[in-house]
Structure formats: C-alpha cells, structure tokens
C-alpha cells in the first residue's frame with residue numbers, strides 16, 4: 001500500500017501527537033497539520049463535527065480530517081459534552097468534579113468524533129469512538145485537558161496516570177481512529 005498523506009486541522013498539539021502515534025501503528029499514512037481558526041457551532045456533537053470539517057476543507061482547499069472531543073456526564077444527560085473546553089477553562093479540574101456534588105453517579109464517557117472530508121463541498125463522514133469511565137479528583141500530570149480527572153472503567157488509573165501505550169489502546173480517540181483507519185484503507 002502506498003503512503004497516504006492527510007492534513008489534520010487542529011490547534012491542539014496533544015491531539016495531534018496521539019493521532020500520529022495511533023495511526024502510525026496501523027496503515028502507512030503521513031499526517032501533517034494546520035491550525036486554522038474555525039468557529040465551532042452549538043448543537044449535537046455530530047452537527048458540530050460536520051460543520052467544522054466542512055469549513056476546514058473549504059479553507060484548506062483539499063481533503064482533511066478534524067476532530068472533536070466531548071466529555072459527557074451521565075448525571076447531566078451528556079453535558080458538558082462538546083462544550084467541555086469552556087467548562088475546563090473556566091472551572092478547572094476541581095470545578096469539573098464539583099459539578100457532580102449531590103449526584104449519586106460520577107459516571108461519564110469520553111466521546112471522540114473524527115470527521116473526514118474529501119475536499120471542498122464534500123459532505124464530511126464521521127467516525128465516533130467512546131470510552132466509559134468516571135470523574136474522579138485529579139491524579140497524574142495535568143498535561144492534557146481533563147486526562148487527570150477521567151478514570152476509564154475497569155482501570156485504577158486516570159488517563160493522566162497511564163503511559164501513552166496504555167491510554168492509546170483504550171481511549172475514545174483510539175476507538176474513533178480504528179474506524180477512520182478502516183475507511184481510509186478503502187480509499188484509492
């Protein structure tokens with residue numbers, strides 16, 4: 001198989017690192033990146049993901065992928081969901097825990113939505129990956145978003161306490177990329 005090239009439109013260096021690492025384990029593909037300023041709409045995770053990718057492909061003038069990550073609390077019917085970036089920025093790890101004071105369940109799921117557009121005007125295709133877990137007081141390095149407060153189900157470590165080899169085989173991002181990889185392998 002010849003090496004494919006694809007542009008990942010993102011401003012998040014940690015997403016880019018994980019995505020390159022995960023994809024390098026699978027198909028021959030080279031990922032470059034562009035940090036374009038694209039407004040993120042309000043709506044469902046699917047609507048937000050499609051609109052962002054559509055716009056990214058228009059600005060870029062060629063095929064690209066984009067990614068949106070949501071952190072969904074069961075007690076809050078899925079919120080903060082796609083708005084987690086703003087919650088994280090304003091409330092921090094402690095505030096994100098405090099949102100659940102008074103609720104029995106601390107369960108949450110991390111949802112990753114990759115979108116692929118074949119180019120300007122081409123409708124984006126979505127690839128979703130989900131990992132169940134719970135919200136816990138922060139443990140581990142605070143390097144990447146809310147990694148320190150998310151403990152995946154069946155593990156006694158938070159994402160932040162895991163090595164990249166551990167996180168990247170069970171994460172929401174890994175699961176979404178598994179589907180994207182399978183799709184990319186069918187493209188000429």
Ligand SMILES: O=P(O)(O)OP(=O)(O)OP(=O)(O)OC[C@H]1O[C@@H](n2cnc3c(O)ncnc32)[C@H](O)[C@@H]1O
Pocket residue numbers: 009010011012015040067068069070084085086088144145146147159171173
């Ligand atoms: O340019 P884009 O790709 O949009 O990058 P972003 O940082 O704006 O990302 P999102 O809009 O998808 O917002 C998701 C938020 O969740 C954080 N995040 C994403 N993936 C994560 C992961 O695997 N672990 C912890 N935090 C994560 C990320 O830092 C943001 O604060």
Ligand SMILES: [Mg+2]
Pocket residue numbers: 040085
């Ligand atoms: Mg963003």
